[in-house]
Amino acid sequence: MEHYFTNNSNLKSDFRTINYEYAGDTITFTSDLGVFSKDKIDFGSRLLVENYLKRGESNISLLDVGCGYGFIGLTLAKFKNTNSTLIDINKRAVHLAEMNIKNNKIVNAQAFESYIYENVTGKYDAIITNPPIRAGREVVMGILKGAADHLNDNGTLWFVIRKNQGAETIMKLLSDTYSMEVVEKSKGFYIIIAKKLLTLV
Numbered sequence: 001m002e003h004y005f006t007n008n009s010n011l012k013s014d015f016r017t018i019n020y021e022y023a024g025d026t027i028t029f030t031s032d033l034g035v036f037s038k039d040k041i042d043f044g045s046r047l048l049v050e051n052y053l054k055r056g057e058s059n060i061s062l063l064d065v066g067c068g069y070g071f072i073g074l075t076l077a078k079f080k081n082t083n084s085t086l087i088d089i090n091k092r093a094v095h096l097a098e099m100n101i102k103n104n105k106i107v108n109a110q111a112f113e114s115y116i117y118e119n120v121t122g123k124y125d126a127i128i129t130n131p132p133i134r135a136g137r138e139v140v141m142g143i144l145k146g147a148a149d150h151l152n153d154n155g156t157l158w159f160v161i162r163k164n165q166g167a168e169t170i171m172k173l174l175s176d177t178y179s180m181e182v183v184e185k186s187k188g189f190y191i192i193i194a195k196k197l198l199t200l201v
């Protein structure tokens, strides 16, 4: 069975356009077959972005893990002036993210392919993700727990997870690494901000 994160070079293209409006301005995304939520902005991703727009820091470095066509990282690059790095395992998603960087004339963003953090060398002030639940618990925990190694001191991890996809269990599993705050609950989606726990040396 093909998942949205499967690399399938035989898949044909059928581009579509998705707009997101904020503060009287618009960012336009090109999407395609074979990527997550190809026809409309996912509810959880939108809620996550709205929360970041409301309470997140501007002008910082940000890593969007599992970027898809780039909605989260590029919206924040445009409207919060984050220096956004976008990564995904799906080649087509990375290609779309690159197109969307160019078409929206965003200079403070870049995208590349990576399995979880495999190709990530830098550290970031914030990491943000709508994690790929269907890829399995190992990948999801790799992204969420692994973020701690790629955050600067005092960096924050922002993520969205559904209650019925194990939000409470995942938070328990992360509690040895982060202190966490659920900043919004809507329609069964939790928006969580996690701060790395300080380790005593």
Ligand SMILES: C[S@@+](CC[C@H](N)C(=O)[O-])C[C@H]1O[C@@H](n2cnc3c(N)ncnc32)[C@H](O)[C@@H]1O
Pocket (backbone or CB within 6 Å): 004, 005, 006, 036, 037, 042, 045, 065, 066, 067, 068, 069, 070, 071, 072, 087, 088, 089, 090, 093, 114, 115, 116, 117, 130, 131, 132, 133, 135, 139
């Ligand atoms: C829930 S989707 C979110 C997509 C996008 N951020 C959005 O909001 O529309 C999760 C993304 O994670 C990607 N993904 C799946 N497994 C991955 C892995 N092992 N490493 C990196 N990205 C992965 C998928 O290709 C997909 O684009």
